[in-house]
Amino acid sequence: MRITADYRESESGLIELLENRGVLLDTIKIPYGDYIINDVITVERKTAKDFLISIIDGRLFNQISNLKKYCTNPILLIEGNPYKTDHKFDRMAIKGAIISAQTIWYVPVIFSRSKEDSRDILLMISRQIETCIDVVPLRGGYRPKRLKSKQLYILQGLPQVGPKLAKRLMKHFKSVSNVMNASVQTLTEVDGIGKVTAEKIRAVLDAEIS
Template sequence: MSKDVCVERKTIEDFLNSMIDGRLFNQLNNLRQNYTKPLVIIEGNQTELFTLRNIHKNSILGALTSITLDFQVPILNSTDSKETAQILYVIAKREQKTNNKEVRLRVGRKGLTLSEQQRFIIEGLPLVGPNLAKSLLEKFGSIKNIVNANEKELQEVENLGKKKARLIQKVLREQYDENRSTLKELEEDEEFDDEEIQKAFNEKENNEEQEDEE
């Protein structure tokens, strides 16, 4: 929205998916590093947060609490895209008129070393936390080799089982089509329990806390 303010808009489904695939903490860390006034808008029927996906309620509450307390990013709720647009309009108007700031359309990662950029990319894979991303890179040596690895080779990495390897393969190998294959659809054949999801989620959270302490 400006050099100080950036809004991360998430529908209910996208919020839950970003918990599962690990994008949530990466995006929050990105917001904190690049903006002094980040904001998250969760759009949709708020009751669906706990009913849309088979994720334990405590995991979702933990994520919401972490966003507010650990990352210190405020959360606003909107009922639909129209209300979200109204919120964005008010914020943009305030930023431009009050502070004479230009609207910023894009945010990027800053100050990452090459190895950090490589880990950042691999952490974007489903259920891959910082530790597993590091293990994958140490095992295969490069992102290219990870992409080219087959399921059996992926399973040679500690804590990477058959189901997770298969899901990673789907994300890396499936033909791109923005109109198909949501994360939920890709998971239809691979059932992951709450413990696996929460483990990957907590790993990312702990990693961010360690970086803040350093």
């Protein structure tokens, strides 16, 4: 099990709980989301309180928008019950935000009861990825018909490459073949791709199946 955690999650206590379960865990600065599971699933974790605050300050849908743009398989994890907090908040506003995330942005929402429950959910996702990665299509049933759409679709299969980043890659390298042959250093010339992401892309392209 490999999980990458954003360094800002260090104070949550969840990282320590994962490490105690023997997870191979890296703590770095993640541009979008809080956890990346097995380089496939990106999880944005929010406590119930932070979820409500993010609705008020408008941060929530900006984050969800970025998750959809730059992450292949994003998930929103809400820790705690957003309907039962110290904040007086309109229930319909909460429900509306959750429905919008799932139906408008197509970002699944998962609820956990505690940090321990969140840990178990992340571990379960990791195990299911390893079990199903060879048999379950993670990008749904969509199959593009136009050449340009097919090219962008292929690139969005790379780690942390969403629609906008796929377009930048095509604009920079001119062809899918050039992207596949690009070095780590050359990949980082594209806006939005750091060294970590570039290394993950090359690792996927270069790894041999055992």
